[in-house]
Amino acid sequence: MGEYDSATWSAVGVALTAVGLVLSVAVWRRRGVASGVRGVAWSLLPLAAAMTGLLRVVWEVADSVSSWAARLVFSPTVWAGIVVGGISATLFVVSGFLRRRTPEGRARKERKERKAAGPGSAPAAVTASGPKPARTGSAPAEDDDMADIEAILRKHGIS
Incomplete structure (x- = not known):
């Protein structure tokens, strides 16, 4: 105007x-x-x-917002820019999922867990394979479902 x-x-x-x-x-x-x-x-x-x-x-x-909106609606270049931005956002999300699934992503996660555990603690692999403390008789009896879940976790090396 x-x-x-x-x-x-x-x-x-x-x-x-x-x-x-x-x-x-x-x-x-x-x-x-x-x-x-x-x-x-x-x-x-x-x-x-x-x-x-x-x-x-x-x-x-x-006035500026209305001019921008008019360009947005009627300009193929602006719509192409919106599509490119959407593709970029999608690729960011996909790359995040792929990082978690690759071996290097798992190694990075393990390093992060070890770093969070502190300098004096043993690595996760050593802790998991070490001797387990014996349970005392004073502990409450376990539920059958929990025993099944623990068996599945042990089968997959997660305990």
């Missing part, structure tokens, strides 16, 4: 405030004092925005 001077923006602010004040009087009569005072408060905002220069900024932002 064209450039407007400060007098134009002030006139727009005054006009919007005048319309708002007229509507506020109608609301005051119909709904009471609280609604009318709130209407007056809202009505004074366009004048304040015009006096501070914010009305011009809001107009420029709205």
Whole structure:
């Protein structure tokens, strides 16, 4: 749009405030004092925005957004850019899944676990294959389902 001077923006602010004040009087009569005072408060905002220069900024932002939206809807280049961005996001997600499934991804996970365990602790493989402490008779009896789950975990080397 064209450039407007400060007098134009002030006139727009005054006009919007005048319309708002007229509507506020109608609301005051119909709904009471609280609604009318709130209407007056809202009505004074366009004048304040015009006096501070914010009305011009809001107009420029709205103009820029509408121009961008029009380019978005009607430009094949913009749609191609959106497709490329979607492909990029999809590839990021796929690469994350692939990293977890490759041997190097598992090795990286094991190194991270060892680092998190601390410098004085034994590696996970040594800890898993080491002797297990004997259970005392004071422990509660295990559920049959839990025993099945533990057997499956032991079968796969996870304990």
